Amino acid sequence: xxxxxxxxxxxxxxxxxxxxxxxxxxxxxxxxxxxxxxxxxxxxxxxxxxxxxxxxxxxxxxxxxxxxxxxxxxxxxxxxxxxxxxxxxxxxxxxxxxxxxxxxxxxxxxxxxxxxxxxxxxxxxxxxxxxxxxxxxxxxxxxxxxxxxxxxxxxxxxxxxxxxxxxxxxxxxxxxxxxxxxxxxxxxxxxxxxxxxxxxxxxxxxxxxxxxxxxxxxxxxxxxxxxxxxxxxxxxxxxxxxxxxxxxxxxxxxxxxxxxxxxxxxxxxxxxxxxxxxxxxxxxxxxxxxxxxxxxxxxxxxxxxxxxxxxxxxxxxxxxxxxxxxxxxxxxxxxxxxxxxxxxxxxxxxxxxxxxxxxxxxxxxxxxxxxxxxxxxxxxxxxxxxxxxxxxxxxxxxxxxxxx
Numbered sequence: 365x366x367x368x369x370x371x372x373x374x375x376x377x378x379x380x381x382x383x384x385x386x387x388x389x390x391x392x393x394x395x396x397x398x399x400x401x402x403x404x405x406x407x408x409x410x411x412x413x414x415x416x417x418x419x420x421x422x423x424x425x426x427x428x429x430x431x432x433x434x435x436x437x438x439x440x441x442x443x444x445x446x447x448x449x450x451x452x453x454x455x456x457x458x459x460x461x462x463x464x465x466x467x468x469x470x471x472x473x474x475x476x477x478x479x480x481x482x483x484x485x486x487x488x489x490x491x492x493x494x495x496x497x498x499x500x501x502x503x504x505x506x507x508x509x510x511x512x513x514x515x516x517x518x519x520x521x522x523x524x525x526x527x528x529x530x531x532x533x534x535x536x537x538x539x540x541x542x543x544x545x546x547x548x549x550x551x552x553x554x555x556x557x558x559x560x561x562x563x564x565x566x567x568x569x570x571x572x573x574x575x576x577x578x579x580x581x582x583x584x585x586x587x588x589x590x591x592x593x594x595x596x597x598x599x600x601x602x603x604x605x606x607x608x609x610x611x612x613x614x615x616x617x618x619x620x621x622x623x624x625x626x627x628x629x630x631x632x633x634x635x636x637x638x639x640x641x642x643x644x645x646x647x648x649x650x651x652x653x654x655x656x657x658x659x660x661x662x663x664x665x666x667x668x669x670x671x672x673x674x675x676x677x678x679x680x681x682x683x684x685x686x687x688x689x690x691x692x693x694x695x696x697x698x699x700x701x702x703x704x705x706x707x708x709x710x711x712x713x714x715x716x717x718x719x720x721x722x723x724x725x726x727x728x729x730x731x732x733x734x735x736x737x738x739x740x741x742x743x744x745x746x747x748x749x750x751x752x753x754x755x756x757x758x759x760x761x762x763x764x765x766x767x768x
Contacts, residue, residue, distance in 0.1 A: 377681070383412055384486065386406070386484065389408075390406045391490055391494070392494055396497040396511065398513075413567065421477075423639040427469075431469065434748070434752070438465055438686045440683075440687060445679070448644075449646025450596070453648060457647050460738045460741040463738075464748075465745070467742070471750055475753045475754070475756075476625070480720070495529065496527055497511075508707055509558065515559065519562075520560075520729060526551050527717035528717060535713055549719065561613060562732055563728045565728075566723065566725070567724050569723060570727070578699075578704070589667055621663060622731065629671060630674065632653060633677060640681065641669070642681045644681035647679055672729070675734065695748070718750055722751055725747055729743070
């Protein structure tokens with residue numbers, strides 16, 4: 365093959381359009397269709413990411429420290445699980461984390477190819493169509509949880525999508541922005557009607573965190589007042605039975621089914637060896653053990669503790685807990701610092717909205733799905749990948765402004 369043909373082939377295979385199609389396909393397949401096609405698209409992301417690395421179009425030197433730290437934490441979790449708990453490790457769950465990393469690095473690779481306005485608009489349109497798809501499934505086709513098999517899964521999507529739709533509504537110029545109003549209303553309606561308390565709690569905590577620590581001046585107090593007004597309206601109208609469900613939780617907190625699960629998980633931890641306390645029992649190691657510690661026969665079918673802190677401590681040990689939650693804290697601190705320093709209004713708003721989505725995702729998923737399940741890892745890949753890339757973009761352009 366001639367050099368010119370080889371260069372042409374390289375240009376074709378490293379085109380940003382492959383990554384755009386793969387990422388859009390993975391997102392829509394997973395969050396709208398909820399079908400196995402997401403695996404195909406994420407694997408395609410991995411293939412095109414590898415091609416870009418081999419051809420030098422995605423240089424290892426261009427990868428920022430935040431991405432390398434994320435990679436290092438995941439390598440540690442996977443490596444110690446294989447090294448110390450090979451027989452009990454659940455390889456499918458380990459594969460979900462690897463695919464999460466593929467999403468994070470694919471988003472970063474795409475950003476280095478220069479994301480044009482139409483690309484960002486395309487991703488927001490895909491997300492908006494997914495919201496409409498789920499709303500149609502719920503309202504028109506009377507599917508109780510959209511295309512998902514669990515109310516928490518639909519709530520997790522509507523919860524994480526809401527800050528991005530709000531960003532599109534604020535950042536878009538011209539009359540086009542009003543196209544996102546019905547999308548936002550449909551998303552809010554789904555969030556409240558599905559009756560997932562962790563999702564509502566996650567959005568509130570995420571929004572309050574951003575308004576207190578990342579917004580300045582009158583906007584801070586205005587935003588907090590808006591949150592207070594929304595909570596009062598929910599209290600007075602009890603829309604979607606949101607207030608009633610939280611009142612029920614407070615009154616019957618001792619009967620909350622997560623309490624015996626947390627107690628059972630703690631009893632599991634107390635039976636750990638010293639080595640297991642340090643490095644854990646392997647990814648997925650608690651799946652086949654926790655039922656032995658659950659006294660209530662109605663809960664014995666559950667395979668996880670509904671608490672990421674206890675889950676990670678059992679499967680990855682104290683070191684794993686420090687690395688994971690230390691990484692989360694470092695990401696939030698980095699985002700807070702960057703948002704305060706950037707002069708780009710749209711980037712600042714994007715970072716704030718992504719932090720809301722990130723905190724919401726950690727709280728909601730931490731109480732509803734296993735840490736290593738695809739329903740946590742895939743969403744984390746999209747949110748964390750976009751957040752870290754936005755932070756790098758802001759820091760890079762801020763440095764340019766400072767130097768000039």
